[in-house]
Amino acid sequence: MSDVKFSKEHEWITLEDDIATIGITKHATEMLGDIVFAELPEKGASVEKDGTAGVVESTKAASDVYTPISGEVVDTNQSIVDDPSKINEDPEGSAWFFKLKMKDKAELDSLMNKEEYDKFAKESAS
Amino acid sequence: MEIKKTSLYQLHQNSKAKFVEFAGYQMPIQYPEGIVEEHKFTRNHSGIFDVSHMGQLFIYGDDNLIEDLEKIFPLNLKNLKLNHSKYSFLMNDEAGIYDDLIITKIEKGFLIILNAACKKNDFKILSRLLNNKYEMLLDNERSLIAIQGPKSVQILSDTINGVENLSFMSGNWFFFQEQKIYITRSGYTGEDGFEISLPNNCAENFTKKLIEKGAKLIGLGARDTLRLEAGLCLYGHELDKDKTPVEANLKWAISKDRISKGNFIGSNIINKQLTDGVSKIRVGIKPEGRIIAREKTKIFNQSDLHIGEITSGTFGPSVNGPVAMGYVENEFSKKNTKIFLEVRGKKHPANICGLPFYKKSYVKGANK
Numbered sequence: 001m002s003d004v005k006f007s008k009e010h011e012w013i014t015l016e017d018d019i020a021t022i023g024i025t026k027h028a029t030e031m032l033g034d035i036v037f038a039e040l041p042e043k044g045a046s047v048e049k050d051g052t053a054g055v056v057e058s059t060k061a062a063s064d065v066y067t068p069i070s071g072e073v074v075d076t077n078q079s080i081v082d083d084p085s086k087i088n089e090d091p092e093g094s095a096w097f098f099k100l101k102m103k104d105k106a107e108l109d110s111l112m113n114k115e116e117y118d119k120f121a122k123e124s125a126s
Numbered sequence: 127m128e129i130k131k132t133s134l135y136q137l138h139q140n141s142k143a144k145f146v147e148f149a150g151y152q153m154p155i156q157y158p159e160g161i162v163e164e165h166k167f168t169r170n171h172s173g174i175f176d177v178s179h180m181g182q183l184f185i186y187g188d189d190n191l192i193e194d195l196e197k198i199f200p201l202n203l204k205n206l207k208l209n210h211s212k213y214s215f216l217m218n219d220e221a222g223i224y225d226d227l228i229i230t231k232i233e234k235g236f237l238i239i240l241n242a243a244c245k246k247n248d249f250k251i252l253s254r255l256l257n258n259k260y261e262m263l264l265d266n267e268r269s270l271i272a273i274q275g276p277k278s279v280q281i282l283s284d285t286i287n288g289v290e291n292l293s294f295m296s297g298n299w300f301f302f303q304e305q306k307i308y309i310t311r312s313g314y315t316g317e318d319g320f321e322i323s324l325p326n327n328c329a330e331n332f333t334k335k336l337i338e339k340g341a342k343l344i345g346l347g348a349r350d351t352l353r354l355e356a357g358l359c360l361y362g363h364e365l366d367k368d369k370t371p372v373e374a375n376l377k378w379a380i381s382k383d384r385i386s387k388g389n390f391i392g393s394n395i396i397n398k399q400l401t402d403g404v405s406k407i408r409v410g411i412k413p414e415g416r417i418i419a420r421e422k423t424k425i426f427n428q429s430d431l432h433i434g435e436i437t438s439g440t441f442g443p444s445v446n447g448p449v450a451m452g453y454v455e456n457e458f459s460k461k462n463t464k465i466f467l468e469v470r471g472k473k474h475p476a477n478i479c480g481l482p483f484y485k486k487s488y489v490k491g492a493n494k
Contacts, residue, residue, distance in 0.1 A: 036441035
């Protein structure tokens with residue numbers, strides 16, 4: 001498995017060959033609180049970098065989920081739709097959101113590594 | 127304007143509350159366990175709510191006060207027994223609701239619990255309506271703490287002997303560390319519980335006692351999901367100046383013997399609506415899937431006509447699904463009517479349903 005990258009919208013992304021797995025960060029789930037609803041993109045849909053690719057709702061409010069890179073949706077995680085509380089339990093593991101067939105590898109360059117993201121998350125939280 | 131803090135602010139902070147500004151007060155929205163756990167803990171055990179931002183209005187006077195208040199509230203206050211409470215409304219001439227409230231008969235007068243965001247305006251309106259004839263005190267020196275849930279009676283009676291004898295919607299004076307506190311058996315969660323009015327200087331000590339006995343602090347977030355599951359109205363959402371008690375489906379709160387005679391503010395409209403019916407009415411709404419339809423969500427009928435709007439909607443942790451309330455045109459208000467809710471551009475099926483979503487368990491039978 002490759003390194004994990006992070007976006008300013010609090011998504012994480014890992015890459016295996018040209019297939020990217022995307023989810024939301026632990027920090028994001030802590031800010032959202034209890035997640036009670038998740039909506040994912042359709043399989044086969046094309047999504048554009050920084051565009052909306054899903055929705056999560058906590059007891060308090062709805063938030064868009066963005067995709068940090070462009071590509072075609074090849075898989076989605078139905079288990080988090082059936083039981084959204086899994087997103088709070090294991091956001092950076094089993095509760096991934098969707099998989100993309102990546103279009104442009106260069107889009108990864110603008111993303112943060114773990115150390116940069118942790119710093120960013122800490123600053124944006126304060 | 128400076129944001130006000132309640133007497134429990136330090137305790138909330140020590141308990142790692144997340145705060146939100148509400149009606150000019152810094153209030154805890156949730157604690158680290160989160161809204162869902164706090165909600166379930168209240169349903170299964172006992173939750174403590176700081177509701178000190180709410181107004182505690184004491185009005186003192188003789189029999190004339192009762193006469194004058196009956197011109198304002200659609201209640202039979204002459205028959206209201208000492209230490210008994212009623213749910214009511216402050217209305218305008220069109221029967222639009224300025225506030226919903228709980229009024230309790232106490233010695234020499236009444237105690238009225240008002241919504242935080244409305245209390246100053248209520249005080250002005252009531253002062254004007256009563257021509258400043260009576261002693262009125264919107265008491266900032268007292269805190270208001272609610273304890274709610276099935277274990278609350280045991281936890282509270284461990285500290286305050288005798289509260290177990292109160293029946294639902296009644297109260298009395300008790301002592302805590304030699305200070306007078308007023309306790310009613312009431313609440314806003316659909317559970318058995320109590321509301322305690324006590325001097326600010328002992329509020330923190332009192333709350334710590336309840337925590338020692340196993341109750342937990344619960345934030346405004348869970349207070350909202352609890353009241354919504356219980357089908358209870360929230361001012362500014364289900365109720366406002368453009369809605370009447372009849373439209374809000376709260377005609378049960380209007381004393382029957384006051385309806386025929388009228389003679390209270392808004393009585394003409396109330397009478398007319400009770401006779402002729404209303405064009406819109408508050409209903410419970412259950413989405414078929416998991417979609418959450420929040421406030422201002424548009425409601426459509428099966429022919430795609432816009433027939434109403436959601437006033438509160440969230441995920442109900444005890445129902446384990448989405449729940450909502452809203453107003454629809456009267457002809458679509460029957461139980462099991464199929465409707466559609468427009469969320470993020472898509473229409474999702476839902477049904478009109480009865481309230482509450484979660485069965486209330488108030489203690490009606492007094493242990494007296």
